[in-house]
Amino acid sequence: MSVGVRRRAPRLERIGSTRLRIFAMLLVALVLAGMVWSRLAYWQVARHGQLAIQAQAQYRELVNLPAIRGAIFDRNLTQLVVNTTVYSAFVSPDQVPAAWRDRVATALVSIVGADHAKVMNILGSTSKFAYIARRFPKDKADQLRALKLPGVGLEEDTQRSYLPGIASGTTLAANLLGFVNYNGDGQYGLEAYYQKTLAGTPGYISSYRDLANREIVLGTHTHQAPVNGSDIVLSLDANVQYAAEQALADGVKKDNAESGSVLIMDPTTGGIVAWADYPSYNANDFAHTDTAMFKDNVSSYVYEPGSVMKVVTLGGAINSGAITPDTVINDPGYLSVGGFRISDWDHRNHGNINYTYVLQHSLNVGAMKAMQAEGHDAFYSYLQAFGLTKASGIDVAGETTVPPPSAAQMADAQYATSSFGQGIDVNMVQMLAAINVVANGGKYAPPHVVERVGSRINPLLLQPQRQVITPDAVAKMTGMMEAVVQHGSGYTTRVKGFELDQAGKTGTSQIPVNGQYTLDVWSSFVGFLPASHPRFTMLVVIRKPHAAGSDRDWTLNDGYITAGPVWQKIAQAVAVDWHITPGAH
């Protein structure tokens, strides 16, 4: 009998219910754990790279080790630029107690010349950091450091310091050297051209820091040493450069000219001995200089060389056998070419004259006839050989050229005017290198400024020089250029003691504006000394001179009156400085 017996739930159902609950709990736990795991995986796997970088940024420090910029020396190893340490002062206003503000401001005003009201404003602000003065010298930094002002700090930086020039507001050879900006990048001149060589490669140290921002000395260091920049040695002579700048400044001021430039070259190597511009600027204070002053007029300014070109024209014609210094021509004072009547500067009938006379008196008709005697193709090929149809390739940033059209594209009139240096554009480096062919025995010496980079000689110096004209043609041209100084327009340039051993040529060309020639001129003089064994070749260009009386007679601005005396003054100084003596006559 089964009455009164309690019935129990079926065992299978209870077991199933328990298992279901356990399974459900496990499932919930698994889901929860999965959420945690997946979140962990997200942080540890997906975000690993980013978090690792953030962590490293907190405890790892990368300190840049700047490379020391290479020095620049002249040919006598006089250092032309020195790296100096300058300082910037900054304040952290939150670290300056209110009671100290006035004292801090007064100290900053008296030492670095800051504005008192401005400093007080900064100190009263909520900012954490502010510069008060930038890039001042060490003596001021020492004074500031000695005061131990709260919340005032000093930041070091490196600056290039250049030698003083002729006036207090200029530095020596500023337009040639250029300068280095606050980012350490060379700007203009050699500093820009040799930026990579001079700057070197910076290094770094990677180390660890503790919570107090102290370096953990025993931590793992990664050290990459900087590679300092190479020193460069120039062909420049600081003494000659100074003499050139001084004489040029005097000349430009005396003639009320717009500007002037001097370029001196070593005839045998093509090395630049002096490179002067006036007006110039102070490379130590480039931040406060008008940017127009940075332009270098020696290599970045093209001009029409005028009668200086006759040396190239007659040199080529003599070398090709078309003329000799004694060849006689008739000069009625003008020549009609390509429908244009082109005259001599004096519009006079000179009658029968030889080519020595043509160069002495700088006659355009003679130059045109010499060009016609040798022919257009030969004349053009000599322009190429003398280096006047392409950039000189000098190792200074910013060389500008305007090459002439091809031989076939040049009109007859342009050939004619080019023969006496009008209608053809050159820069001073091209022109001096071309004239230097005569001083260098007929060979073209590639112009350059740097002789050595570190201990390596400039490869240009090891290359053979191309022969442009023969030594015989050189001797004839030298004789004709000597006659210019002794009997012709170059008499104002005679250097005492060298009267019989000096070669040169004047040049004056009118400046075109909107296709019309004006009365403003580029006046120049080029020559070498001594003529028998040249030690230097020099070109002086004065731009837009307005010499006394030239408002009535514009020929008073000619090269022999304006550029010639500057050339003479510099040549005299070089002769004394280099102990040059005239050859035997």
Added chain:
Amino acid sequence: MQVASSTVAERLRLNSFGHAYLGVGAVLIAVLFYLALAAQITQNSYDITRLQDQQRLLIAEQDQLRYQEVTLHAPAQVQQQAAQSGMQRVVPSGYVTGQPVAIDLTAPVGATANDSTPLWARALAAVVNTVGVTRDVLAASR
């Protein structure tokens, strides 16, 4: 088999408190040693930082002095000092006339073709050089 520590404990007759004191003492010594080491490292770090600062100042001073030195020899400074001393550059009144150099740079290196030394004297010199002088040179080089 006896454990070494228990043997020591038996010898020292240390009870459990003794063991604890000993352990704490050892840990304390280790901590003190670590602290001393850390303090030394910190001190060294500060010394290094201070010396680096001094080095930077000295380098800045050196740069400043170098610029002053270079400026002293700069043409502008030289001229200014000369002018202050009353010196003036004078243009030479005359020049010594240059003479051509009497050296033939294209000539072969060595004895000249017109060497008038007798052959027997040259041979004798060669022998003397070989036997006498060379030996002296070798001896000296040691």
